[in-house]
Amino acid sequence: MKNLMIVLSTLVAIALVSFKPANAQVDFNLLASTPSGSWQLREDTETDAKGRQTGSSIRTSMLEREVRDGKAYYWIEVAMDSYKISKKGKRKPQGDRAIIKTLIPESTLKADPANVLNNLRGFGVETIVQSGNEAPMRMGDTDGMMAGVMKAFNTEIEFDFESLGNESVTVPAGDFSAQKIRGQGSVSMKVMFKKINVESDNTSWLSTKVPFGTVKVDGTTTTNGKESRYESQLVEFGMNGAKSEITAEPKDMPEMPKLGDLFGG
Numbered sequence: 001m002k003n004l005m006i007v008l009s010t011l012v013a014i015a016l017v018s019f020k021p022a023n024a025q026v027d028f029n030l031l032a033s034t035p036s037g038s039w040q041l042r043e044d045t046e047t048d049a050k051g052r053q054t055g056s057s058i059r060t061s062m063l064e065r066e067v068r069d070g071k072a073y074y075w076i077e078v079a080m081d082s083y084k085i086s087k088k089g090k091r092k093p094q095g096d097r098a099i100i101k102t103l104i105p106e107s108t109l110k111a112d113p114a115n116v117l118n119n120l121r122g123f124g125v126e127t128i129v130q131s132g133n134e135a136p137m138r139m140g141d142t143d144g145m146m147a148g149v150m151k152a153f154n155t156e157i158e159f160d161f162e163s164l165g166n167e168s169v170t171v172p173a174g175d176f177s178a179q180k181i182r183g184q185g186s187v188s189m190k191v192m193f194k195k196i197n198v199e200s201d202n203t204s205w206l207s208t209k210v211p212f213g214t215v216k217v218d219g220t221t222t223t224n225g226k227e228s229r230y231e232s233q234l235v236e237f238g239m240n241g242a243k244s245e246i247t248a249e250p251k252d253m254p255e256m257p258k259l260g261d262l263f264g265g
Contacts, residue, residue: 028179028206028213030109034062036074038211040237043172045085046230053085054094058232060212061242063101072106073125079245096132099245103127128250136250160184169205169216173234176215178205183219198223202230210237 039061047053063075079099083091102124130136164180180203187198202219217232 029208030213031106033208033213034211035239036062036064037240037242038062038238039242040211040214041235042214042232043235044230044232046228048228049226054082055085055091056080056082057235061244062211063242063244065106066103073103074106074109075101075244076104077101077242077244077246096134099130099136101128101244101246128246130246130250136246136248137253138250139253164203167205171216171233171235173210173215173236176205176207176209178207178215180205196224210234211239 039059041057041059043055043057045053045055057080059079061077061079063077066073066075077099078101079097081097082094084094085091103126104124125140127139128136129139161181161183164182166177167180169176169178182201182203184201186200187196189196199222200219202217204214205216206213207215214232215234217230219231220227220229222228
């Protein structure tokens, strides 16, 4: 049951960030900058309306290419450690390490790079999730599940990206000449009879010298009128050596209950 709730929580989180930009004016070749075996490590920090801070270390890896039924896919893995940040800047671990490994169609990586950079999980045709020492769980037809989540939560999404030209940016990983991109939009959904409205305004800096491109992100998120600020900075990266942290054989996820029954959709 614990594993099932982890999966459901993951799907809710995905639903909140799964969007297709209505007007993507971004030209970025993700595959050219992200060969198999490459990886990046980012540090994310969020400050809520009361000034409380939380953070996470996020390692994103491009694993192996796989061909199924004549179509090409890539396994991409995201491993995240979350923590609280005290007023003195000290970090306290929060929760278990979360790992999400998902199989992304090559065509998606080529066709909609602006969206994929911001939402690696939402396009997977197969996803494996592991929390802490729990056994990894496999979800098939992730796209279909996402469609079900979106429908059950009555999700409405509007989002646009636009390119703002090139700009130099400095982060812990070094100095980069990057493409500056602004994203604005909103997501509304209904969970447990409660309406959730999220408005987002963010600026990203992308470099072709970095796996997955992302060098820095600054932005604000307003959830039901409460604003929080966040930033993400590249700490280090490598062009080879990435391996999956999920080593145990995943178990197939048990049949999902109807999301509409669970969440009132």
